[in-house]
Amino acid sequence: MAAPAMRTSFALRRFIRRSHAIRTALYCTGSSNTPENSTQASRDPLPVFMKEEVQTLLRNMTGFDIVRVAGPQKVPLRKPRYKLLTDEELEQYQQSAENRMKYRMQMAPFMKAREPIKEVLSLDPELQGLENNKYIFTDITFGVKDRQRFVVVREPDGTLRKASWEERDRINQIYSPVEGRQFRNPPMFEEENLEALLKNHKYVHVLDMACVQFEPDNPEYIRVTHRTFEAIDSAHSYEDLRSTRHFGSMAFYYVWYKKIDYLLMDMINRELVTDAGDLVRLYCITHPDSAIAQQLKTDTASDLISVLKTFCSVEASHKGQLELAIQGYEEKTRSKATANS
Amino acid sequence: MASVLHGLAATLARTSSACHGNIWRCQPSSHSLNLVVQGIQGRQTVARTPVQLTVCRNVSFVGKVTADDLWGGVYGVSNAGRKRGRGKRARKKTDLNRGQIIGVGKNNMVWPGLNAPVIKGKEVVNIKQLPPDPERESRMMEMRDRGSQFRSFKVPALQRGWTGAKFPGTSVGPPDPVGDYKFEGFDSRVLEFKLVTNMTGNLGRKQRFSSFVVTGNKNGLAGFALAKAPNAKASLRKAKNMAAQRLRYIERYDNHTVFHNFYSKEKQTAVFVYKAAKGSGLTCHRAVKTICEVIGIQDMSAKVEGSTTNVQNLTKAFFAGLQRQETHQELADRVKLNVVEFRPDMDNIPLVVARPQDGKTREVGVKEEGFNFEHLYYGGKVPLYRPKAPPFYTKFKSWHIKNRYLVKMRNQRHAQLERLALGIEPSYEEKKRRARALR
Secondary structure, three states: OOOOOOOOOOOOOOOOOOOHHHHHHHOOOOOOOOOOOOOOOOOOOHHHHOOHHHHHHHHHHHOOOHHHHHOOOOOOOOOOEEEEEOHHHHHHHHHHHHHHHHHOOOOOOOOOOOOOOOOEEEEOHHHOOOOOOOEEEEOOOOOOOOOOOOEEEEOOOOEEEEOOHHHHHHHHHHHOOOOOOOOOOOHHHOHHHHHHHHHOOOHHHHHHHHHHHOOOOOHHHHHHHHHHHHHHHHHOOHHHHOOOOHHHHHHHHHHHOOOOHHHHHHHHHOOOHHHHHHHHHHHHHHOOOOHHHHHHHHOOOOOHHHHHHHHHHHOOOOHHHHHHHHHHHHHHHHHHHHHHO | OHHHHHHHHHHHHHHOOOOOOOOEEEOOOOOOEEEEEOOOHHHOOOOOEEEEEEEOOOOOHHHOOOHHHHHHHHHOOOHHHHHOOOOOOOOOOOOOOOOOOOOOOOOOEEOEOOOEOOEEOOEEOOOEEOOOOOOHHHHHHHHHHHHOOOOOOOOOHHHOOOOOOOOOOOEOOOOOOEOOEOOOOOEEEEEEEEEEEEEEOOOEEEEEEEEEEEEEOOOOEEEEEEEEEOOHHHHHHHHHHHHHHOOEEOOOEOOOEOOOOEEEEEOOEEEEEEEOOOOOOEEOOHHHHHHHHHHOOOOEEEEEEEOOOOHHHHHHHHHHHHHOOOOHHHHHHHHOOEEEEEOHHHOOOEEEEEOOOOOOOOOOOOOOOOOOHHHOOOOOOOOOOOOOOOOHHHHOHHHHHHHHHHHHHOOHHHHHHHHHHHOOOOOHHHHHHHHOOOO
16 A cells, blocks of 8 residues: 555645555556456445555545644634744644544445354253343443454243343443443434435545444445435535545445446535546456456556546446546646746 | 212202312311211212311412502611611602503403494394404503603613623714714723722712723624713713724734634733634623624634733733734745645645745745644743643532433433434334323
């Protein structure tokens, strides 16, 4: 992974994009070890998502506007503090603030729904009728991870089985509570309430709350986040998620389900062509057997615009609109060039 | 009369209830009318219990006292008082019948034959209520006022000034235009209004009105002036127009507050001004608050010490302090350092508000022990922040007992709201419904 260099000046608070040469060279790589015939639903997205280069691409697309990350927050009114700093001291403060804010940008892993646990440890019919309730046994040793915690249930009929995911969630929240997570799911995730929130463009709020409330492989989390991404796609409000931890997951969702057209158009319209290139590159990595991946493998010396044009002709499902966006961008750059000369 | 009482006795016997106290009061009196009431309570017949009824009427004073008596009770002055000069400017009685029409009232009823025709076309008009007429009250007020000199009108609460009874704090409108220039967006507020006198050889005690007015456009431009004139209106007009000639521009941080805390003093009136966060509002002396509103400062707090009632000196001190402020840019250029803001709502990330204009800061930063930006403009002095003494009752044993009890309750309200949101606990309406009796 080519670690992105950080610009020291805060005037331009974004990652420097990697140089053009590296970018075009990267298009011709891409492993093709995934069977094409398997459907997207059954394929596990996590290994692809966790790839170092995928993570870098997603991080680059997200952007890092530190003011937006720190964002105005709801806190009690307190007056600002002022300090008189030399350039050197200021840089130290900025560096520490940047580290603090970058910690917030960690993306939630993109996973498929967890399999239900149905393992029975032993059947003891002699214990049948001894108790009327279930007994749950768990290990509350300090430092045991929630996903590895040992939780078993003794049923009234004498069956000893491993606890289901829902039971595990409850026990974990009781014995090692996660801050901000509620014991019962908040009603905001119910179908109608969620729709009302999405209608009011509260995407970031919904995603933030889902991140706190659910584990990333919880079917509820997947339902809520995917519905939110769909709502964002239909409203074209991608800008709401820039400089948040959710942009990467959103972009990956569109790539995974092959519906990046509108996001690509949005990027081109905002003149974020490098981001658009990253998105196509991500598409090639995720779907190595797709037409665009094959095409780019053969033609190596292509610049960003031609890569986008290739995508438009080979892979896009909304060809006309995408072509118009690319043409608009080309015209804009041309008029800028003439104005400068 | 006797037949009425017989009828009543019959009703009492039927219902077996006690006498209704309002009109008829039971009184065991020997020389009143003797009646026999038969109770049916619990099927037991109370045989021939004598009950004495006395007639008494609690009558309202309305019919007994004349209107003159009532008015005299409210606004009247005794003879002795009148000799001492009391009640010279007391309100005169109002004719409440003026503007009233028989049959027309608050409820806006249609009474056929009284205030409406009995037959309209071919249909008989019924008694009915029309929607309320909102203008009726004001129309009646207007009718009442027509005869007298005094006009009764209601000023909105926010325009009544500081006390509601006097001029200070009220608005006297924008200054008069000078040539082509109209003072658009300006507003003037009275800060002080009083009667002043001096003795002259010719006229003796000569009285004039003195007005102290501040004017401003709520966007940094403001001025103040003191003017005197023989009549009140003229003095206010003169003062606001003079204030408009003495405008000055006051720099504000982010158009909402001052740049820094400062201290300013004029004679014996000292004012401490504290910068505040956006949304805090104005927490100041009423005169300072009025001045801030006129200038366009939205968030600030101030403490006035010394003579707090001398509004003229207070205004001078406050304006002088505002004018002496150093902007962040000026500070950065002076000390050759970056001025950096740390705001809690922005998670305390460093936000540079000013850099030295020559592009470079000095090598060594601020190394002074105990350097505090808050105290930078106090001229080396540090204000005494006296911690608030705990209230006396915290020493009582009962206070601790109460706290011990309250500790159990501390999160109950929040927990209940959470339960309500999740639908685990029935809603207030549902609880009320369940509490009702079955029948």
